[in-house]
Amino acid sequence: MIKLDISTFVSLHILVSVIAVLIFWIFFEIRAKINGICPDDKYIWRCNICLNIYVDSLSDDISTCPNCGSYITREQNKK
Numbered sequence: 001m002i003k004l005d006i007s008t009f010v011s012l013h014i015l016v017s018v019i020a021v022l023i024f025w026i027f028f029e030i031r032a033k034i035n036g037i038c039p040d041d042k043y044i045w046r047c048n049i050c051l052n053i054y055v056d057s058l059s060d061d062i063s064t065c066p067n068c069g070s071y072i073t074r075e076q077n078k079k
């Protein structure tokens with residue numbers, strides 16, 4: 001049996017935990033991109049009045065800011 005002191009055991013435990021979190025993080029990021037869960041850039045709108053950034057997948061050319069109610073056109077959104 002391998003003899004470890006408590007500080008080595010705690011260090012290895014933290015290291016293994018961090019590596020496991022990183023592996024899960026990368027796995028779920030790749031899975032989200034493959035499944036299309038991440039919103040496309042065309043669905044992300046930025047209000048020029050209140051600088052609110054939100055997702056609106058229903059609007060094509062004109063969107064209404066949910067924060068201040070102003071109208072945002074696609075051309076304004078690209079700036």
Ligand SMILES: [Zn+2]
Pocket residue numbers: 047048049050051052065066067068069070
């Ligand atoms: Zn707004």
